[in-house]
Amino acid sequence: MKYGxxxxxxxxxxxxxxxERIAQxxxxxxxxxxxxxxxxxHASRVLPGFQPDSKLRMLQQxxxxxxxxxxxxxxxxxxxxxxxxxGITYDMDVLRLRSEFMNCGFLVNSVVITHYNxxxxxxxxxxxxxxxxxxxxxxYTIEDYPNNVALIDSGEGFGRNDYVETTRPLVIxxxxxxxxxxxxxxxxxxxxxxxxxxxxGYAKFETFPVWNLPLKHPVNIAYEAATADLNxxxxxxxxxxxxxxxxxxxxxxxxxxxxxxxxxFEGIDxxxxxxxxxxxxxxxxxxxxxxxxxxxxAARDEIIRRYYTALNKLADGACNDSEVNKISLxxxxxxxxxxxxxxxxxxxxxxxxxxxxSSAIELADGTIxxxxxxxxxxxxxxxxxxxxxxxxxxxxxxxxxxxxMIEPIQKTKVDYLxxxxxxxxxxEVLVALSMLSTQDENCKKALDKLPELKGxxxxxxxxxxxxxxxxxxxxxxxxxxxxxxxxxxxxxE
Numbered sequence: 001m002k003y004g005x006x007x008x009x010x011x012x013x014x015x016x017x018x019x020e021r022i023a024q025x026x027x028x029x030x031x032x033x034x035x036x037x038x039x040x041x042h043a044s045r046v047l048p049g050f051q052p053d054s055k056l057r058m059l060q061q062x063x064x065x066x067x068x069x070x071x072x073x074x075x076x077x078x079x080x081x082x083x084x085x086x087g088i089t090y091d092m093d094v095l096r097l098r099s100e101f102m103n104c105g106f107l108v109n110s111v112v113i114t115h116y117n118x119x120x121x122x123x124x125x126x127x128x129x130x131x132x133x134x135x136x137x138x139x140y141t142i143e144d145y146p147n148n149v150a151l152i153d154s155g156e157g158f159g160r161n162d163y164v165e166t167t168r169p170l171v172i173x174x175x176x177x178x179x180x181x182x183x184x185x186x187x188x189x190x191x192x193x194x195x196x197x198x199x200x201g202y203a204k205f206e207t208f209p210v211w212n213l214p215l216k217h218p219v220n221i222a223y224e225a226a227t228a229d230l231n232x233x234x235x236x237x238x239x240x241x242x243x244x245x246x247x248x249x250x251x252x253x254x255x256x257x258x259x260x261x262x263x264x265f266e267g268i269d270x271x272x273x274x275x276x277x278x279x280x281x282x283x284x285x286x287x288x289x290x291x292x293x294x295x296x297x298a299a300r301d302e303i304i305r306r307y308y309t310a311l312n313k314l315a316d317g318a319c320n321d322s323e324v325n326k327i328s329l330x331x332x333x334x335x336x337x338x339x340x341x342x343x344x345x346x347x348x349x350x351x352x353x354x355x356x357x358s359s360a361i362e363l364a365d366g367t368i369x370x371x372x373x374x375x376x377x378x379x380x381x382x383x384x385x386x387x388x389x390x391x392x393x394x395x396x397x398x399x400x401x402x403x404x405m406i407e408p409i410q411k412t413k414v415d416y417l418x419x420x421x422x423x424x425x426x427x428e429v430l431v432a433l434s435m436l437s438t439q440d441e442n443c444k445k446a447l448d449k450l451p452e453l454k455g456x457x458x459x460x461x462x463x464x465x466x467x468x469x470x471x472x473x474x475x476x477x478x479x480x481x482x483x484x485x486x487x488x489x490x491x492x493e
Contacts (some may be wrong), residue, residue, distance in 0.1 A: 004048035004294030005285075014284045015058045018205065021282050022062075022170060024273070025201030028193060030186040031282075033174040034206025038100065039083055039452055043207050045478060046222045046299040047289065048455065055205070059172065066170040067107035070094050071180045073115045074122035080289045084309070085177055085473060086465065091125055093176040098134070099367040106172075110164050114139045114181030139181065146184075146260045153267055158191040179230045183257055187264055194268045201273075202261070204254070204280045211248045211278050218299035220249060221334050225306035225352035228326045229319060240276035248278040267275060295459040301457055301478060303327070304341050308480035312463055315483040320447075327416055344459040344480060347371055359383040361477070363391070364456060373423065376406045379460055380468045381429040387453060388446035400443050401432050426471040453477055 022029050035043065038056040051057075059066065076090045083093050094111055101108045111129055113122050116138040129136040139161040151157045164185070171189070173182050186202050193200040208223035218444055220234050233252045240248040253279040261280070274280050289295055307327045313319040331337065333414035338344050350370040359379040360370040369390055371382035385400055394400070399436035409432070410422040424432070430447075437444040454476035463481045464472075472479040 002291060002294035003049035004291035004298065005047040006288045006290045007049050007051050007054060008326070010050070010284065011058050012056060012290040013287060014054075014282075015061060017284050018058070018062075018203075018282050021203045028166075028171070028198055028200035030171045030173060030187050030189055030200060030202050032182045032204045032206070033172055034178070034182070034204065036209065037097075037172075037174055038104075039085070040207070042222075042226055042302070043285075043307075046219050046295065046302050048294050048298050049290070055207075056104060060106075062170055063105045063107075065168055066172055067109065067166055067168040067300045068101050068172045068174060069110045069112060069164060069166065069185070070108065071112045071114055071173060071175040071182050071185050072112050072125075073180045074117065074119045075115045076177075076180070077113070077125050078119050078121045081177070081245055081294075087470065090176040090469045095132075097174070097176065107168060110135045110137065110162065110166070112137045112139055112162075112164055112181075112185050114185060115140045115141050115149070135165070137164050139185060146257045149263045150261055152187075153191065153264055158188040159195070159328065161188045161192070163192045163196075164189060178227055178232070183254075187257075187261060190264055190268060199268075202280065203282055205282050207285050208282055209249045209251055210286045211237075211250060211281060211283060213249065215247075215249050216333055218296045218334050221304070221330050222299040222302040223251075225303045225327045225330050228306065228310065228323045228330075231322075231326070237276050237278045243275035248276070250277045250281075254280070294466060300334055300336050300340055302333055303336065304344070305336055305478055305480050307331060307338070308482070311483040312481055315463065315485070315486070341457060341459065341480070342368060343457045347459040347461050348412075348482075351461045357460070359458060359460040360388050362457045363387065364452065374437070376403065376410070376423060377429065378421075378423040378425060378464075378468070379462070380458075380464055380472070381399055381424050383458065384426055384429060384453075385433075385446070387456075388449045389442075390486070391449035391452050392442070392445035394442050394445065398442060399448055400440070401436065405432060405436075425465060425467045427467055430471070443473075450475060 038053040040052045040055065043050045044052045072094050081090045083090060098108045111134055113126060113136060116122055126136040136310055142157050145152060175182050190200050190202055193195060209220040213220055215234055217235060224232060224234055234249055235252055235255055237248045237250040237255060239258055240246065257277055258277045262272045310319060310324045310327050314324055343360045343362045346368045347358050347370065350358035350360060352370060354372045357373045357379045358370060360368055361383055362368055369387045371379055371386045373379045374382065389396060406424060409424060413419040414422050433443050433447055436449050457478045458472060460481045462484050469479060
């Protein structure tokens with residue numbers, strides 16, 4: 001597997017840069033954390049070598065002087081928005097994040113519910129948080145935000161919001177996902193702090209888009225694909241270009257909000273320390289890419305993965321055509337089609353040959369392994385067995401799990417648990433393989449090869465079950481599926 005990112009260099013220069021920014025403000029710094037503090041799987045996919053917990057490891061060095069505020073939008077609570085990589089709603093993820101942060105030594109006292117407009121679901125959620133001993137605050141919807149600066153910078157704008165009580169010099173503002181209103185929370189707190197005579201600063205820690213990469217670099221296009229549901233658009237920062245005569249990349253929401261931030265800083269201190277939205281950031285990722293070709297390849301895979309994710313969501317009725325159409329346009333900008341992904345081509349070729357649902361994986365060395373559905377195994381379960389056998393050097397015709405063991409499991413699934421699909425899922429295959437590994441050396445060898453699937457690319461010609469998707473996710477596999485439901489293709493299914 002080609003690495004394209006120097007993670008050790010990143011930890012060093014990123015932490016130094018944030019410390020320098022903190023030193024610019026002698027009292028209070030609100031650090032908006034874009035993306036995810038840990039579990040940043042998007043970054044690890046498009047920047048091979050980036051560790052999902054890199055931001056966390058770096059910020060833990062500052063944990064004694066920092067506290068975390070978690071932000072969630074009332075709109076996301078109302079529509080039960082789901083975090084795709086974990087399959088849980090944003091309101092549940094707030095609690096998960098709080099627990100994880102506290103386990104890592106961070107102080108987490110507060111949750112801010114943004115875009116509040118009297119939603120009963122938000123009221124119920126706030127009550128739940130308070131019963132758990134968690135302070136919860138409302139930040140209200142402001143009419144014509146972010147354009148009406150006079151209203152925003154007033155008692156009827158930010159002044160109407162609850163003041164979030166904090167106790168540490170560094171306040172890290174984060175959220176389960178994008179579009180939560182993190183920046184507005186930071187700006188509101190700057191206003192509120194000023195009203196209380198406190199001199200506070202603001203900085204933004206966001207990995208994407210990478211400001212010192214070209215606008216149409218695949219890594220930046222992949223970010224647009226990842227936020228297609230928000231309709232974010234990467235742009236050349238006009239303020240940075242005017243101030244310095246240099247091109248820097250930012251995205252539309254930051255550029256739109258900059259006049260508000262500029263007006264707020266001028267109102268508070270008489271001067272804005274930042275001449276552009278890019279100036280607000282502290283992102284050093286672009287300086288740590290060690291192999292641009294590897295990052296470009298990974299980013300192209302991610303764009304295609306996001307396209308298939310949108311197609312699957314459309315098939316489930318969870319999005320409309322606009323999200324799919326936007327990513328389709330981004331693929332054209334990146335000059336790729338779904339055929340760029342070798343696993344996708346191989347899975348479809350296998351299905352054409354056998355006329356059954358099929359799957360394929362591209363291993364780290366470029367080897368393509370395929371599998372098809374059978375009366376015993378689904379295509380994803382069969383694929384894991386085929387791939388681990390290949391990696392372990394086990395002949396393909398060797399049966400790791402005897403049919404005599406599979407049939408009783410199928411009987412339980414259908415006769416006792418009233419399931420409709422008797423075939424084993426990936427988790428059931430792995431459990432059976434684990435049981436056999438104590439007595440069968442081949443099973444043990446196959447299990448030991450599971451870590452080598454991390455970072456590999458998989459495609460299925462049918463939409464997989466939630467169980468199968470979660471297993472691939474836990475294995476660190478990049479999965480795509482054709483938006484085709486598996487409907488009674490064979491008797492008994």
